[in-house]
Amino acid sequence: MADGVPARYWGVARSGDGWRARLWAPGATRVAVEIDGTRHDLARDADDRFEGYLAAPAGSLYRLVVDDAPMVDPASRAQPHGLFGPSALVDLSGFRWQHDRPGRPWHEAVISEIHIGTFTPEGTFAAAADRLEGLVELGITAIELMPLNQIPGQHGWGYDTALPFAPHHAYGTPEDLCRLVDRAHGLGLMVLLDVVYNHFGPEGVDLHRIAPPFFDQTRSTPWGAAIDFTKEPVRDFYRANALMWLTEYRIDGFRFDATHQIQDPSDIHILDEISAAARAAVDGPVYLVAEDERNDTALRETGMLDAHWNDDYHHAIHCALTGEAESYYRSFAVDPIADLLLALRSGQVRQGQERAGSDIARGKPSGHLPPCAFVNSNQTHDQVGNRALGERLVALAGDPATRATHAMLLCLPFVPMLFMGEERGETRPFQFFADPGEDLAQAYRDGRRAEFAGFSAFAGATVPDPTSPATRDASRLGWADDDRARGWLDLTRRCLAFRREHVVPRVASGLVGDPEAWRTGQRSIAAEWRFAAGRLRIAANLGALPDTPPDWSPDLSEGDPALSPFAFAVST
Structure with missing residues (x-):
């Protein structure tokens, strides 16, 4: 990251008194940066990289112009007017940090998964910062932020990534995000960030036109075009993205989304490379967690990852309390108690064995891994939000069942993770919502209805319109302050005090x-x-x-x- 430039091939970053602009654009003949109506041409080198030096005040708005076509910078650091507006020049080197990273050991982790847009009524970084002290008072030691990157429209989950380097404009400014992280660190909280390195969303991704070879034309993911990690400019893009979050925003680690879709035949897998670069860049611990349906233990055995999201534990608990048996719950519904016992002994349930209700033998033996190699949960954004109606477990199983399993989750030796509001018995749903352009909105509605058409559990249910702001609003935490909420908070507080004194x-x-x-x-x-x-x-x-x-x-x-x-x- 010499002279302040975050990537060899991408972005416009502070360099001395000005800005160094870079773009990988194979096939383009001319690239310029347009600021205040003036175009500054970039020079091309033998690696199809266009580069140049600019002079402009921080905060200036700019666009890329590729062969006379206006484009959004794929490595834009801020989009003050939304995805399709101009990008802003961002320099965080002058931000005055008040607190050091907490540097907590991983075995102390108690995680709260948070979606910034629905965590508070305001849905902003600033409002979230004001709520953190209450989490710390309960005994929570880490927050895991669902993706913050720029997405279409005003709201969404964040997984329809458009611009991975830019915090979503509706949440606040880059400086607001710094203040949120600084506040968390001042309270002793670790901050993990959910990053999406396996696909882009369906809208507003000019990379398809700027650099078609960025994508693997022979393969796709369930969410869109696959990414070709065999090319150095592509690896540079994601390596630089991780280092930006770690060094400029002082994030403490990542949850990598769907790593089973990050296919890389290179000698060094891109996740290995990111892991090594991340740990070399930070003076202190960096924690790396993956969501990976393969249940492969290799990445934890080598130390590349600290832990996996342990969906097996969730599925066993969910089936035991609800009796649901469709889709990926089918094999866990056969004998959820037996599966739970296996999870308590060995972490994962699926360890390569044949299982009734499943035609795929998935996973490897995991009993040799330490308990901290598994992040266990009773609810996550996935498991709640990917239901047709977004019901939380407490709405399906009731308070007595969920209070018992809540206490168990917090007192087991595995790393516990709560989904925002779970600590207070939140009953409001968390539904799927997005804000696509009109040309995609109907496809979102149709796709959401079709997804649940074959589920008997949702027969006759009206699936909420994912593009309606009302669906987002229904998903915001209620922050109830009544006897029931206080009872749940007391249970959480007691369990985490026991955990801190005896389990850790x-x-x-x-x-x-x-x-x-x-x-x-x-x-x-x-x-x-x-x-x-x-x-x-x-x-x-x-x-x-x-x-x-x-x-x-x-x-x-x-x-x-x-x-x-x-x-x-x-x-x-």
């Missing part, structure tokens, strides 16, 4: 021997882990009383395992 030191000391987990009844379980620092044991009822109640006194409980069909207890 044990996990840090390392496992001694293999974990054990067994049935105590048709719908009840017990488990035990032995660590160098001491034992941890649990009992849980997931719908019925046990045949054999625990013979020990709990240090913390939710319900009574001897009397309540939904209950959880933990002891050291």
Whole structure:
């Protein structure tokens, strides 16, 4: 990142008293940067890179002009007027940071997954910063921000990526994002960012015209054209993007979206390269987590990744509480209690074995990995928002069941992750919403309805219009302050205090021997882990009383395992 330029092939970045502009545009004959009606031509080199030096004040608006066609800079750092407006020159070198990174060890992680646009009524970085202290008071130690990059329109989940380097304009300015991260760090929170490196969205991506070889024309993903990571300018784009978030916004790590779709036959996989570059760029820990349906343990064994989202744990809990058995829940609905026991012993459920209800043997044995290699959850944006109506688990299973499994999630030795509002028993849905242009809006509506047409659970349901602002508004947290919410907050606070005092030191000391987990009844379980620092044991009822109640006194409980069909207890 010499002389302030974040990439060899991309972007307009501060360089000395001016700005260095770069663009990889194979096939173009002329590229210029237009500022205030004046075009500044860039010179082409042998690598199809166009480069030049500009003088302009920070904040100036500009466009690229490629062979006389106006284009949005693929590495734009800000879009003050939205996706299709001009880009802004951004220089964060003068931002006055007040706090250092917290540098917390990974075994202390308790994550809250947050969507900035619906976390608060305002849906901004500034409003989110004002809510962080309440999360810390509960015992949450990290926030994971759903994608922040510029997307079409005013609202969306963030996965329809258009400009990966620019924070979405509706959330605030780049400086507002810096202030959010700085506030989080001042409170001791780690900040993880969900990044989408496997595809672009269907709208507003001028890269298709600027650099067609950026994409692999022989392959596509479920969400659009595949990316060709064998080309150095493409690798440079994503390497620079990761380094920008880490060094200029002081993000503490990433959740990589759908890494099974990042196919790279290069000698060094792009994720390995990003991992190495990220850890070399930051003085302190950088945490890397992946969503990867393959359940492959290799990336965690080598240390390239710290953890995987453990959807297997979620699916077992969900099927045990709801009885749903369609689509990817099918194999987990056969015996969710048995699957939960396997997850408690070994982390993942799918470990390469054949499973009833599934025609794909997926995964590798994972029992040798430490508990912190798994991020467990009862709810995520995916599992809530990808339902037709976006219902949260509490709306499907009720308070007694979800309170018991909430307590269990927070007291297990795995890394727990909550979906925003879960800590207070939020009942508002989180639905799929987007703000595409009119030429795509109907396709979004039709596609959403077609997605659930074959699901008996949603027969007769009216799928919310994903393009309506009302769907977004219905998904905003309620921030209720009533007896029910206070009861949930008290449960979260008690569980995380227990975790901080008893679970974290044990996990840090390392496992001694293999974990054990067994049935105590048709719908009840017990488990035990032995660590160098001491034992941890649990009992849980997931719908019925046990045949054999625990013979020990709990240090913390939710319900009574001897009397309540939904209950959880933990002891050291």
